[in-house]
Amino acid sequence: MIVKTKELKFSKGWVYAPAPESKEHIQLKSRYELFIGGKFVTPVNGKYFDTINPSNEEKIAGIAEASIEDVNRAVTSARTAYEKYWKMTPAKERGKYLFRIARMIQERAREFAVIESMDGGKPIRESRDVDIPLVAAHFFYYAGWADKLEYAFSNRKPRPLGVAGQIIPWNFPLLMAAWKIAPALACGNTVVLKPAETTPLTALKLAELIQESGLPDGVVNIITGAGTTGAALVNHPDVDKIAFTGSTDVGKIIQKATAGTNKKVTLELGGKAANIIFDDAPIDQAVEGIVNGIYFNQGHVCCAGSRLFVQENIYNTVLQKLKDRMETLIVGDPLDKNTDIGAINSKPQLEKINYFIEEGKKEGADMYQSSCPVPEKGYWCRPTLFTNVSQSHRIAKEEIFGPVLAIQTFRTVDEVIEKANNTPYGLSAGVWSDKGSKVFDVGKKLRAGVIWANTFNKFDPSSPFGGYKESGFGREGGVYGLEGYCK
Amino acid sequence: MRKSDQDRIEVLKTCKIFIGGKFPRTESGRYYVIKDRNGQPLANMCRSSRKDYRDAVVAARNAFEGWSSVSAMNRGQILYRIAEMMEERKEQFTGEIVAQGENETRRKRDKGKTRQGESRWLSGGIGRKRENQVTKDAVREVEQAIDRVVYYAGWCDKFQQIFSTVNPVASPHFNFSRPEPMGVVAVIASEEPAMLGLVSMIAPVIAGGNTCVVLASETKPLTAVSFSEVIHTSDVPGGVINILTGLKSELYGHFSSHMDVNAVIFCGNDNKIISEIRQNGSVNVKRAIIHKNIRWEDNSNQNPYLIKDTMEIKTTWHPVGV
Numbered sequence: 001m002i003v004k005t006k007e008l009k010f011s012k013g014w015v016y017a018p019a020p021e022s023k024e025h026i027q028l029k030s031r032y033e034l035f036i037g038g039k040f041v042t043p044v045n046g047k048y049f050d051t052i053n054p055s056n057e058e059k060i061a062g063i064a065e066a067s068i069e070d071v072n073r074a075v076t077s078a079r080t081a082y083e084k085y086w087k088m089t090p091a092k093e094r095g096k097y098l099f100r101i102a103r104m105i106q107e108r109a110r111e112f113a114v115i116e117s118m119d120g121g122k123p124i125r126e127s128r129d130v131d132i133p134l135v136a137a138h139f140f141y142y143a144g145w146a147d148k149l150e151y152a153f154s155n156r157k158p159r160p161l162g163v164a165g166q167i168i169p170w171n172f173p174l175l176m177a178a179w180k181i182a183p184a185l186a187c188g189n190t191v192v193l194k195p196a197e198t199t200p201l202t203a204l205k206l207a208e209l210i211q212e213s214g215l216p217d218g219v220v221n222i223i224t225g226a227g228t229t230g231a232a233l234v235n236h237p238d239v240d241k242i243a244f245t246g247s248t249d250v251g252k253i254i255q256k257a258t259a260g261t262n263k264k265v266t267l268e269l270g271g272k273a274a275n276i277i278f279d280d281a282p283i284d285q286a287v288e289g290i291v292n293g294i295y296f297n298q299g300h301v302c303c304a305g306s307r308l309f310v311q312e313n314i315y316n317t318v319l320q321k322l323k324d325r326m327e328t329l330i331v332g333d334p335l336d337k338n339t340d341i342g343a344i345n346s347k348p349q350l351e352k353i354n355y356f357i358e359e360g361k362k363e364g365a366d367m368y369q370s371s372c373p374v375p376e377k378g379y380w381c382r383p384t385l386f387t388n389v390s391q392s393h394r395i396a397k398e399e400i401f402g403p404v405l406a407i408q409t410f411r412t413v414d415e416v417i418e419k420a421n422n423t424p425y426g427l428s429a430g431v432w433s434d435k436g437s438k439v440f441d442v443g444k445k446l447r448a449g450v451i452w453a454n455t456f457n458k459f460d461p462s463s464p465f466g467g468y469k470e471s472g473f474g475r476e477g478g479v480y481g482l483e484g485y486c487k
Numbered sequence: 488m489r490k491s492d493q494d495r496i497e498v499l500k501t502c503k504i505f506i507g508g509k510f511p512r513t514e515s516g517r518y519y520v521i522k523d524r525n526g527q528p529l530a531n532m533c534r535s536s537r538k539d540y541r542d543a544v545v546a547a548r549n550a551f552e553g554w555s556s557v558s559a560m561n562r563g564q565i566l567y568r569i570a571e572m573m574e575e576r577k578e579q580f581t582g583e584i585v586a587q588g589e590n591e592t593r594r595k596r597d598k599g600k601t602r603q604g605e606s607r608w609l610s611g612g613i614g615r616k617r618e619n620q621v622t623k624d625a626v627r628e629v630e631q632a633i634d635r636v637v638y639y640a641g642w643c644d645k646f647q648q649i650f651s652t653v654n655p656v657a658s659p660h661f662n663f664s665r666p667e668p669m670g671v672v673a674v675i676a677s678e679e680p681a682m683l684g685l686v687s688m689i690a691p692v693i694a695g696g697n698t699c700v701v702l703a704s705e706t707k708p709l710t711a712v713s714f715s716e717v718i719h720t721s722d723v724p725g726g727v728i729n730i731l732t733g734l735k736s737e738l739y740g741h742f743s744s745h746m747d748v749n750a751v752i753f754c755g756n757d758n759k760i761i762s763e764i765r766q767n768g769s770v771n772v773k774r775a776i777i778h779k780n781i782r783w784e785d786n787s788n789q790n791p792y793l794i795k796d797t798m799e800i801k802t803t804w805h806p807v808g809v
Contacts, residue, residue: 090635099567118648144563151649151791285698307514340652411809440661446808462560462644479648 009310011095016330019337021124026111031062031093034070034224037077038217044069049226051200054121055334055343055378063200066223071192071232074221078163078190079238081218081354087160089216095146098185099219100213102139108209109136111166112174112202117334120173121379122297124335134459135178137478141461142182145482149187160188161264162240165233167427168203169246170345171300177203179476180243181220183187187485189241190219194233197226198346220238231257234397239263239394243484245302246427248399264485266474268302268466270399271427274420275305275456276442279314281432285454287321292336293430293456295329295383298341299341299403300349302471305456307396308385308407309416318435319387326370334374341403344379353381353402354450360386360395365406391419399425413438417445426468430456447476502708504533504732505715507546514538519734520758521706524588532708535733537741540700546746547671547698550726555668555696563643566694569721570636576717577629578713580682583709584625590598590679631784632686639690646695646791654802661805666798668696669774670749672796673742675735675764677754680783681707685714687783688752691793693727697750700729702742735760743767743775750774750797754781 031048033040050064063067066074086094105112109132114125149158157249164184168176173195184191193201207222223229227250234242234254241264244254251269258265275293277286293305310318333344344350359368365386373382385405389396410416420429428450431442443451449467459465464475476486503772515536523529533539557565573580575728613676651665672692692699703711715730731738739760743751744767751773753764763775768775776796781788 092638096637099637099640103567140563140567141560144643144645146641147638148641148791151645237738279619437808440805440807441809462648479645 016338020333021114021117021128021335021336021337023114023118026114028061028115028201032064032204032224032401034066034074034222035204035211035222036070036074036218037068037221038211039083039370040207041482043067044073049197051119051198053118054198054345055118055375057377057379060118061201063197063204066194066225066229066232068232070223071229071236074166074192074223075163075233075236075238077218078192078221080354082160082162082190083214085216086219090160091147091188094185094188095143097141097213097215098139098182101210101215102136102143104138104209104213105132105136105206109133112205114335116174116202117342120170120199121334121345123175123339123342124337125339126297126342130459131172131175134461135174138175138178138461139182140482141187145183146186149482149486152482153486158187158482161485161487162189164189164191164237164241164485165236165239165242166191166193166243166403166463167230167233167246168193168195168324170199171297171302173199174202174206176245176291177206179245179481183476183481184241184243185219185332185486186480187450188219189485192221192223192233192239194225194230195224197224200224221361225419225420234258237261241265241485242475244268251472254280254418264484264487266466266476267472268474268476269427269470270425271302271467271471272307272397272399272423272425273303273305273428273448274307274309274416274423274446275430276309276416276420276432277311277314277318278431278433278435278438279311279432280438281314282315282323282454283317285317285443286432287325289430289454289456290318290322291325291329294405295341295403296457298344298381300345300401301457302399302401303450303457303465304401305428306405307420307423309410309419310407311416312409312411319407322385322412323368323370326385327372329370329372329383330388331372331374331380331382341383344381344402347379348422350381352380353400356395356398356402357384357404360389360393360404360406361391362397365389366397391422397423413442417442421445421447424452424470427466427471428452490549502530502532502712502732504535504539505712505718505730506539506543506726507549507729508719510719513733514542514686521587521708529586530709532732533706535702535731535738537738539731539733540738540741543731544671544702544745545672546726546729547700548747548782550724551668551670553724554693554698554727557696559647562694562696563640563721566636566640566643566690569723570633570640571782572717572721573629573633573636573714576713577626577633579713580629580632580710583713584628584682584707584774585622585702585708585777587681587707589621589624589775618648628680628784630682632683635683635686636690639694639794642691642791642794643694646794649791650795650798654674656804659807661807662802664800664802666695666795667801669797669799670697671747672697672699672797673745673748673751674699674701675739675742675751675753675755676701676703676711677705677778677781677783678704682710682714683783684754685711687789688778689728692752692797693723694797695798696772697797698727700742700748702735702738703730703732705733705735707778739764740767743773744770746771748773751775752776752778752796756780777778
């Protein structure tokens with residue numbers, strides 16, 4: 001007897017119930033001061049600005065705006081701490097402070113993750129599973145280097161530089177703080193860090209944690225503000241090192257501004273990474289890699305795979321699978337554990353992305369967006385792709401820093417290498433092929449600082465990261481990450 | 488002191504060996520007595536047998552696959568956890584070191600030295616000053632042992648970056664060499680300093696992903712027994728570190744001749760034992776690593792080369808070309 005059963009259909013009618021991460025365990029103040037000399041101090045001019053939650057446009061806290069006088073205070077504090085304690089602290093003990101900080105971050109990981117998602121708009125799944133674990137790992141990794149530096153530089157005696165001024169972006173707020181602070185302290189420098197104005201909260205929470213860790217006062221100073229604060233830090237005569245992560249435009253200004261000084265500079269700037277899919281690639285894996293490459297963190301990633309190159313004979317298959325996959329992406333509340341794509345970090349950034357989308361249409365490319373709903377309040381952008389793109393289109397040349405993918409095709413290896421390298425940037429690139437020898441060959445010919453083969457957007461504290469050409473110079477992470485903080 | 492406190496009978500710890508994450512007694516049922524610094528009996532220790540050793544090697548071999556495939560960073564975290572647990576037991580370790588008596592090497596070094604206001608120092612008796620010094624030395628040894636574990640915790644995900652190479656071969660190949668753990672390592676720990684020596688020998692071996700069977704100091708094994716309790720509570724998988732107590736003369740032959748042990752590390756100065764260990768090792772081309780006249784108190788004796796001692800180098804060739 002044949003029993004007729006109803007066919008199970010998973011493609012329709014499934015709605016995810018809300019799965020919001022709890023906020024009740026986090027501790028936030030209504031106002032944050034500047035962290036200078038181990039204390040939270042009010043800014044000299046008494047000015048504050050708001051940091052808002054980009055997913056509902058509500059104010060989270062008031063943030064002190066550091067003026068030039070405040071920058072001076074912070075640099076003086078860092079200099080004093082360097083001369084008075086940090087220079088004399090045995091390397092081993094320096095390392096033990098960093099181990100402590102790493103452990104304390106692990107203890108409070110969830111609180112940091114929730115605040116990161118509230119302040120910056122990134123999905124909790126990413127802040128919880130990527131950002132914060134990497135932050136702790138980064139401190140842990142560099143903690144171990146503190147008393148082993150002589151092994152990192154053969155036949156040299158590494159010495160600290162002094163005071164490091166560090167300016168970081170809003171796309172990975174706490175992770176970038178860790179990338180900057182951990183190696184600087186491990187090598188024996190003291191730090192003045194300026195987080196981005198739209199995402200200062202986790203850095204200030206880190207300041208509280210550092211205070212509790214017992215790190216000597218003034219070894220780490222965290223000052224908040226916008227471009228003028230950053231400029232004051234860059235131009236301060238008593239700063240020995242500038243580490244900057246951000247746009248290529250600002251990077252060029254910093255390079256110019258520091259040209260006549262003895263400041264050591266490392267720049268981690270923009271990118272327009274090529275993600276190359278060959279016809280012998282594992283297609284389904286590659287589609288996941290494309291999605292991860294461009295829609296991870298709303299595309300606010302300097303190494304995002306924003307230029308997709310698909311070999312012509314598999315183009316239709318890849319495009320269809322990609323569109324199908326995009327339809328399943330959930331855009332919405334960053335604190336919902338099911339959310340794939342959170343809120344765009346700020347209103348100006350959303351306007352910039354929308355401008356480029358219009359520009360792409362105007363120049364004749366075909367736009368496709370997934371049909372998912374987006375909340376009414378807040379800043380949102382559906383996952384977007386463009387086909388019929390040519391090398392000369394602005395969407396294929398300029399960094400959009402949003403969930404917008406420009407797709408082109410190619411026939412031969414030589415052609416795709418030519419196209420992929422035809423950019424002033426050179427931060428990262430992806431290669432997808434099951435043929436190992438081809439991956440190594442293409443990887444060798446791509447002019448970029450990080451090559452991901454059959455994977456994308458992978459980060460590890462032991463692995464150096466940084467760009468060729470106008471994507472900046474210097475490396476962060478790994479043994480090479482120490483170079484920027486030693487002489 | 489209240490009377491009830493006075494009358495309270497102390498609960499004494501049974502010292503056991505540590506195999507496969509468990510604390511058995513020696514299968515042989517034998518014991519030996521260790522003495523305190525005044526020559527009085529201090530504790531009964533397990534006098535481990537060849538069978539105990541062979542059981543421990545089985546446990547270490549079984550643990551090898553898991554431990555060697557734990558990510559380097561994770562291994563570092565586990566070593567750091569060991570240090571955290573040691574720090575908590577600092578007083579216990581210090582007490583044990585003091586109870587076991589000061590180190591012979593130190594006594595010899597200090598003998599005949601005149602120090603101002605330390606007349607009783609020279610008398611050899613345990614005066615208060617001497618007492619303080621012994622405690623101070625013990626604290627120092629414990630602290631150094633903890634910091635040494637932290638030191639190797641840091642190396643877990645870094646020594647590969649020092650010892651690996653990318654080799655520019657002439658043919659179109661991507662060619663790289665990197666260290667991999669040897670396997671099961673037999674360790675005959677230093678007699679003194681018992682705790683610092685033990686830790687200094689175990690940490691680099693497990694940092695690289697090896698598992699080990701360790702014979703503790705024969706005369707001063709108390710801290711080794713407590714250290715095995717630390718290991719037990721530090722996220723170290725069972726079998727990664729196995730610690731035996733017993734008579735060196737009875738066991739070094741087995742330690743060096745076992746066919747399923749990849750390397751043997753010996754700390755000591757006896758040339759006869761050293762040459763026998765080397766000879767025995769040849770039965771299965773065992774790597775014999777000898778630490779002779781080594782001063783574990785010197786920080787120069789903590790370095791990544793001690794990790795490399797129990798690593799093999801693997802070279803991989805991969806073609807490059809379309």
